[in-house]
Amino acid sequence: MKDFNFNYDQIQDLVITYGKLLIIGLLVLIVGLWIISKTVKGFKKVLLVKQVDETLVPFLVSLLSVTLKVLLLISVISYVGIPMTSFVAVLGAAGLAVGMALSGTLQNFAGGVILLILKPFKVNDVIEAQGYIGKVVEIQVFNTVLLTGDNKTVIIPNGGLSTGAMVNYSKQPTRRVDLTFGIGYDDDIDHAKKVILSVINQLPSILKDPEPFIGVVEHGDNSVNLVTRVWANTADYWNVYFFLMENVKKEFDKENISIPYPQRDVHIIK
Numbered sequence: 439m440k441d442f443n444f445n446y447d448q449i450q451d452l453v454i455t456y457g458k459l460l461i462i463g464l465l466v467l468i469v470g471l472w473i474i475s476k477t478v479k480g481f482k483k484v485l486l487v488k489q490v491d492e493t494l495v496p497f498l499v500s501l502l503s504v505t506l507k508v509l510l511l512i513s514v515i516s517y518v519g520i521p522m523t524s525f526v527a528v529l530g531a532a533g534l535a536v537g538m539a540l541s542g543t544l545q546n547f548a549g550g551v552i553l554l555i556l557k558p559f560k561v562n563d564v565i566e567a568q569g570y571i572g573k574v575v576e577i578q579v580f581n582t583v584l585l586t587g588d589n590k591t592v593i594i595p596n597g598g599l600s601t602g603a604m605v606n607y608s609k610q611p612t613r614r615v616d617l618t619f620g621i622g623y624d625d626d627i628d629h630a631k632k633v634i635l636s637v638i639n640q641l642p643s644i645l646k647d648p649e650p651f652i653g654v655v656e657h658g659d660n661s662v663n664l665v666t667r668v669w670a671n672t673a674d675y676w677n678v679y680f681f682l683m684e685n686v687k688k689e690f691d692k693e694n695i696s697i698p699y700p701q702r703d704v705h706i707i708k
Contacts, residue, residue, distance in 0.1 A: 463514045466513075466514055467510065467511075467514050470510040470513075470514070471507070471510070474503065474506045474507060474510065477502075477506065478499055478502055478503045478506070481498075481499060481502055482495065482499045485498065485499070494554060496576040496577055496578050497550060497554055497577055497578060497579060500578045500579040500580075501579055504579065543580060545597035546579075546580040546581065546595045546596045546597040547579055547580055547596070548596075548597070548600075549595070549596030549597040549598070549599060549600035549601070550577065550578065550579050550580060550581075550582075550596040550600075552596075552600045553577060553582070553596060553599065553600050554577065558604060558606060559574055559604070559606045559608070559609070560574065561574050561575065561576065561577065562574060562608070563606055563607075563608040563609070564606075564607040564608050565584070565604055565605060565606050565607065565608075566604065566605040566607070567594060567599055567602060567603070567604040567605070568594050568598055568599065568602060570584055570586065570592045570594065571586065571587070571607075572584030572585050572586040572587070572590075572592055573585045575591075577596075578596075579596075580595065580596060581593045581594060581595055581596060582594050582596055582599055607672065607675075608672055610672065611671065611672060612645065612669055612670065612671055612672060613669070613670060613671075613672050613675050614667055614668070614669050615667070615668050615669070615670055615675060615678050615679050615682070616665065616666070616667050617665070617666045617667075617679070617682055617683065617686075618655065618663050618664065618665050618666070619634065619663070619664045619666060619686055619690075619697070620658060620660070620661030620662065620663050620664070620697055620698055621661060621662050621664065621690075621695055621696065621697065621698070622661060622662070622695075622696040622697075622698050623661070623662060624696075625662070625695050625696060626695075627654065627662065627664070629693065629695070630664060630690070630695050631652045631664065633686070633689045633690060633693050633695065634652050634664065634666055634686055634689075635650065635652060636689065637682060637685045637686050637689055638650050638666075638668055638682070640685065641678060641681050641682075643670055643671065643674040643677060643678060644668045644669070644670055644678055645668070645669040645670060645671070647669075648669050650666070650667065650668040650669075651665075651666070651667040651668075652664055652665070652666050652667075653665055659700070660698045660699065660700050661697070661698040666682065666686075668682070
């Protein structure tokens with residue numbers, strides 16, 4: 439009975455001692471996270487005031503947040519009374535498994551650093567990568583956030599983004615708009631070219647240099663195809679594209695230039 443009472447008293451003392459430490463440690467953790475949140479927000483405001491490159495801001499903010507949280511966790515563990523030597527030993531024993539589990543995360547972190555150093559794109563650029571097209575909203579520590587044309591948020595890991603193929607539609611100041619218009623074999627090619635050129639001249643945002651090009655690109659099954667290539671500022675690309683698609687059709691209709699569509703003759707043999 440004495441042994442039982444002795445053990446019970448020891449357990450009670452341990453619960454009281456470590457219970458207090460755990461409660462205080464939990465309070466320190468909560469308050470620390472609150473302070474970190476305020477610190478990170480203040481750090482972000484300072485970066486914006488200092489007009490730091492907006493591509494770097496999300497990355498630096500995320501890096502500071504992760505670093506402070508790791509330091510806070512280590513401090514709380516030390517305060518609670520868990521020996522750091524034991525803690526390090528446990529981490530060392532589990533290092534291989536953790537390393538394998540985090541290999542993708544570490545790769546994404548390295549990819550984020552590479553993206554910020556090489557700068558293949560920046561915030562607000564429109565890119566195509568990993569099967570998605572969208573505007574770059576943020577470059578974070580581990581991921582890059584895109585916003586698609588139909589307002590969907592796409593999160594792409596930096597590892598694959600830094601090593602895979604990528605198209606940056608905003609890198610160059612100008613872009614070429616390529617369109618193909620089909621006319622009937624009985625239509626006058628030169629007249630069709632003049633009509634297309636007249637439509638091109640209606641839109642001031644189409645650049646004069648390089649000059650627009652119109653030429654026969656193919657004798658198709660049902661039509662003679664005229665390729666049209668014009669240049670515009672990158673921001674005007676889609677305006678030029680839709681303007682030409684609509685107004686060339688309207689002018690063809692006015693000039694009685696046909697736009698053929700596939701037809702089949704069916705012969706019924708009795």
